[in-house]
Amino acid sequence: MNSIISTILTYSMIIGITALYIGNFLLKGFFWKFLKVKFSGGQNLLVKIKEVNRDYYRVGKIIDGDLLYSISGKDQKRIKIPKDKVVLYKSIGITWIDVDSETNGICTVDYSAVSGYDAEKFNDLYLRALYKPKIDDNQKKLLMIMIAVAIVLLVICLVNIVNISDQLGNIQGQLSNMKGSVVGGNTI
Numbered sequence: 452m453n454s455i456i457s458t459i460l461t462y463s464m465i466i467g468i469t470a471l472y473i474g475n476f477l478l479k480g481f482f483w484k485f486l487k488v489k490f491s492g493g494q495n496l497l498v499k500i501k502e503v504n505r506d507y508y509r510v511g512k513i514i515d516g517d518l519l520y521s522i523s524g525k526d527q528k529r530i531k532i533p534k535d536k537v538v539l540y541k542s543i544g545i546t547w548i549d550v551d552s553e554t555n556g557i558c559t560v561d562y563s564a565v566s567g568y569d570a571e572k573f574n575d576l577y578l579r580a581l582y583k584p585k586i587d588d589n590q591k592k593l594l595m596i597m598i599a600v601a602i603v604l605l606v607i608c609l610v611n612i613v614n615i616s617d618q619l620g621n622i623q624g625q626l627s628n629m630k631g632s633v634v635g636g637n638t639i
Contacts, residue, residue, distance in 0.1 A: 479507055480507070484497060484508050484509065485508075485545065488545045488546075489544060489545055495511065495512055496511055496513065496539070496545070496548055497545055497546070497548075498510070498511040498518070498547075498548055499550070501549060501550065501552060501558065502552045502553075503553070509521065509522065511548065513532065516531065516532055516534070517529050517530065517531055518531075518532055518557065528555075530550065532548075533557070537559060538557050538558070538559055
């Protein structure tokens with residue numbers, strides 16, 4: 452009898468865990484995010500990100516009137532929440548907010564988008580522009596190209612001079628060999 456109960460418990464645990472993972476796959480990760488928001492005690496809210504092809508879900512927080520959520524581990528988005536429009540709603544026991552990924556704005560309850568400003572995104576652009584390497588003016592670039600061409604031509608000339616001196620040495624050796632030979636019946 453004891454082995455029957457342990458077998459039933461083992462099979463039910465395997466079926467239950469498999470069902471949870473299949474459900475999580477079919478719901479695109481919604482289940483674990485829902486549980487995280489549900490057990491946060493109202494500190495977190497579920498962000499429904501609307502794209503053209505599909506919707507996906509992230510856990511977010513409201514900090515100082517801004518919605519803060521992360522798309523991946525490092526990429527955080529910050530969007531200002533308008534005070535004059537209703538954007539938060541409750542469904543299945545948790546607080547939700549809808550975000551349109553194309554306009555980077557928050558959708559109101561009637562699904563009209565409110566434009567957003569992503570401070571993190573524009574801060575990164577500002578820092579990239581601030582610390583970009585300075586581009587030399589065209590005269591410096593032209594001077595560097597001319598110096599490089601002059602060095603290449605100098606190397607080619609030196610190689611040719613070495614080749615010419617080797618050929619002159621060969622000709623001199625041949626003339627010295629011909630010195631003792633007969634030319635026109637007379638010896639030189």
